[in-house]
Structure formats: structure tokens, C-alpha cells
Amino acid sequence: MDIEIKLIEAVEEAVKKIYGQKAPEKAIQIQKTRKDFEGDFTLVVFPLLRVSKKPPEQTAEELGEYLKAHVDQVSDYNVIKGFLNLSINQKFWIEYLNTVAQNKNYGFISNKENPKTILIEYSSPNTNKPLHLGHIRNNLLGYSVANILETQGDKVYKVNLVNDRGIHICKSMLAWQKWGNEITPEKANKKGDHLVGDFYVQFDQEYKKEIQQLIDEGKSETEAKQNAPLILEAQEMLRKWEANDTEVRDLWKKMNDWVLKGFDITYENLGVDFDKTYFESETYKLGKELVLKGWEEGTFIKKEDGSVWADLTSDGLDQKILLRSDGTSVYMTQDLGTAHQRFNDYNANEAIYVVGNEQNYHFQVLKIVLGKLGFTWSEDLHHLSYGMVELPEGKMKSREGTVVDADDLLLEMTSTADEMSRELGKLEAYSEEERKQIIETIGLGALKYFILKVDPKKTMTFDPKESIDFNGNTGPFIQYTYARIQSLNRKAKDKGIHLPEEIKADVEVTNKELQLIKQIQSYPEALREAAKDFSPAQVANYVYDLAKEFNQFYHDHPIMSESDKAVSEFRLFLSNQVGRIIESGMGLLGINVPERM
């Protein structure tokens, strides 16, 4: 049983025995003792003064005395103001470490009684331009959160909804048709997504010129924007697309295919994947029936022009359009439909949408509207709203060429890792192939950790001029710690020191070693919290603390050269448990750990 739970129960019992009443609800708070104080767990006694009717120090003394006498694991206690610090005996910690070693998936919940089925939608790119740094954050978050949720024993499905239709897609198609000269990714020797993205940019440039020309001819800006020949042509193309015009559809298929192939490469390099990919071209008509039904049932209102609206004024929001006056769908309509379809397809208990915080309002409305339609599962729909990635100067703007391209960044990370390793004189002894693999692991690890260590909700800053660090609170730091541990294992093999299956409780243990075990003990809780908050950052920060703690231990605890065999084996054993958790935690972040670096 969890030691914390055991302590809480013991305190409950103590309060009853000593003060003759039940402790008030939630009054028993057990937390980890802060490092600067003696002890392992701390009971905050202030909330208990109501029943003890005695000063804090005295209450703490009485409870401490009782716990020491009645709980095996409590070896000692001390009182500082209203804080009762409890020390847990070494036997408990060593035994705990032994159970960790035996548990293949330590920290993970398996065989949960009623596992949930959770859908997580992430990535969801547009097929008109390549992925950039913002998408990287989305992809890494989605992939990692899926992993983290699975540790809690639930079934998670990762889905991608590709936005492959609409006016923005027609823009790049039209530009290619006009100025592309039948170029293909092969001929241009360029990834398809980049090639198509170039045409999207070109469209925008030419469109701007036309607008300027119309303005010069005396038209208003709005008028110019609406009447520029290029936009009219693009709109015409969209109409043809919707009418299933063969020529347009063929071009659309061809160019989307280029882009999707490009995305596949980026996804693979990033190390993310999906259980299913949906295409908006196949789902964009969903939702209309739901809306019409809602109107018939009086949930929505129809205006004179025929458009259908949800009135959300009673929820403190505005009115929201659901069907245009011509009867066609809007974004919200589609999302209503896809949400409904998803919950049915998978018989899901929860759905998570990894979407930037600029769409907070949209998801707020989506939930309310689904609720109004009578779907009780609207409560189980979560928007994992993440903050934008900004440059030091502010937002990334594609038009100003300040976007950080995903593929470029990945390449750059590897070459930085390469430079670093050369500077440090590492990896010289290894084959070219192994070297390449290691620097990729490190470069990618640096990037992923850099992004995932930040609380998803927060806007984060990325400075492309300063390359991502490899020292300190970084991915490579943690990877390095892991590599050190593997190096220990290799050395141990050479020296004939074997890794014991378990440790005897009477081995000599230092404070630092106990601290490490305590840090290990926090792993399951860290995962629970991370899953609850959809926050890989909490896993990242946990693993960092563990690695930092280990490096301190490593620095002043000889392992191979320790003369006491039992101590030497214990340290090797402890190191291996740390290594396993680093590998596990980093794995949840989608970061690999190298055997050497």
C-alpha cells in the first residue's frame, strides 16, 4: 500500500484515540518533507488544532509520539512550529526499491478495472503549406499526452484530421496551374509540402499586387479584396471542386498527395504517429443534420434569411451561426458532426482536442452547443489548449518569412548536436553510422525537451538565433545521465560485478541515496498528475530532477571502485532503477535515450 495513504490512516486513528473525535474532512495533509528539513513526510497540524484544542507544537508532539509507537515504518519524528516531520526507516525504502525493480512497468497502471477509451486529436494540418514550429509543439504535445494517458491504464486512440479542402487549398492549386509549368516535387527536387507552400506564398504576393492596383484605380480596400481577379478565380475553383469537376479534383488529388507525402516524412522524423487519419473533404458535410434537427426541436433559431443560429446569450456569450443562409455548413457545423461521429465510432468516454488557445472560444461554444443538443458526453470533450510559440520579436508570420520551418529546424538540431560532439571530442571512436544515430537522438531530444518542458498552457518563446542549449535543464543533460548509467553497466560487466536481483535491507545507505529512492517513489504520482493535467511538462520536470539528483550522487559515490561489495552492488542497482525511470519518462515524451554519447 502507498505509504502516504498508510500515514493518513494512522493519523486519522491517532486523532480519534488522542482527542476522541474524528478529524475534519481533508484536515489531514501529508506532504513530502522539504529538503532543508529532517524527515521524509510532513504532517501539517494546523488544520487539526480545532479538534486537539492545544497549541500546534504540543499537538504535533502528541501525534508524532503516537505514530512512532504505532506505525512500523516511522522511525522518528521532529516538530518545527506546526509541522510534524516523520522519518521513515531505511528498511521501508530499500524494500520499496526492490519492488520497483521487480515491476516491469513501474509507475504505470495495468489491468485497470474500467479502462476508458480516450480519443486524442492532434496535428490537424492544412495541406497548403509545410509544418512549422507551432505544429511541432502541437505534434509533440499530442503524441506525448497520448503516451501519458496510457500509463493510467486507459485505451488511447490518436487521430489526425487533415484540413484538405477550402479556399486556401484552391489558392495554391491555382498558383501552380498559372505559374507552375507542370513542375513536380521530383523535378524541383523538393519536398511536396514545401513546393505547394511556395505556390501558396506566390498566390498571396500576386493577389496583393492586384489589390493594390485596384486601390490605385480608386476602389476601396474591401472592394479590392473581394474583386481581385485571382480571388474570384480561386472561388470559382472551389465551386468546381464542390461540384466534383474532374479536372479540379484531379489537380487537387495530385497536389494534396504531394503535401501528405511531405508531412509523412516530417512526422516520421519527429517520431509521431496516428491510429487513424481523417480528411476534412470526407467529413465536412457532417453536422448539418444535427443542426437541422436541433432547429426542428426548437433548440436553435432560424433568421429571416434562412440562416440557423444558436442563441448563447443565456450562457454569457453571443449568438453563433451554424448554417449559412444558403444552407451550407460553417466550421462549427463540421466540428459538431465530427465530434458526434467520433464518440459513436469509438464508443469513446473522452475526446481531447489538441488545438491552440486561439480557438478557446470555438471549443467553449462547441461544448455548449453539443450540450444543448442533448449529448451528455459534451462534458467529456476536452480542449487541450496550448500557447503559441513566439519569437523574441513576437508572433511568427508566414507573410513576413519569420516562420521557423519544421524540417529546417530538425536538420539544424542534428547539425548542432554534431558540432557539439566534435567540440567535446565525443563519439570519435564510433562508426559513422552509430555517430549519426547518436547525434540525431541528441538533437531531436534537445528540441523535444525544450518544447515539452514548458507548461502547455503557456505561451513560450523560441529564439532561432540562439541555438537550443545542450547543458543544464535540457534533453541532452538527461540523455547524458542515462548514457553514464549504461556506461556503468558495461564497466560492471568487465569487472565482474553483477547486478543483484534485490537488495538486503541492512545495506549501508547515505542520505543522498535515500533522497534518490524518494525521488523514484514520486514517479507514479508525477505520472498521475501529468495525466490529469494533460501536461508532459510535469514528466519532463520530474525526470530532470531525478537526473540532477543522480548526477550529484554519481559525483561523490564511488560505484565500481567501492571496496564494500554489498555497497557497490547496491549503488549499481540504484543506478539502474534511475536509468529505467529516465528511459521510461523520456519515452513518454517521445525522446530516445542513447547507450553512449
Added chain:
RNA sequence: GGUCUCGUAGCUCAGUUGGAUAGAGCAACAGCCUUCUAAGCUGUGGGUCCCAGGUUCGAAUCCUGGCGGGAUCACCA
């Protein structure tokens, strides 16, 4: 203007049901490789936790108001 959100060291960030003296990394400076990987370890300096009230034994954390930044409020997606 309405709604939402953020504000912690020079910079990037931790700090989770309110708990003890607010922590890391980077950058700066000073040390530690004849000893298991120095991508490491140790130390120094650096704080009005945006401001003002309130709640309480106790507030970076909760409430109210203000200041500052961001997002959003389309018959776009």
C-alpha cells in the same frame, strides 16, 4: 468595449486541492578531470513573486479592483 488568459532573478522556465527560509537552468564570476563519461559537479552574486486591498494561524497560489501583455468576439477554417 465584452469574454478568456498570462505577469516569479538580466533571459528561459519550475513552484497543483493555500503551508516552513520562493527554486532550477542560461548568462557572469570563482573552483573541481593521474579516480566509474567534465554534455558533469561545487560555490558567489542576482527577487517589491506587476500594484493595492481583502479572506486566514498562514497567500506567488484564493477573492475584488487596478496596471501591463496576449488571444478571441466573421454567413473564414
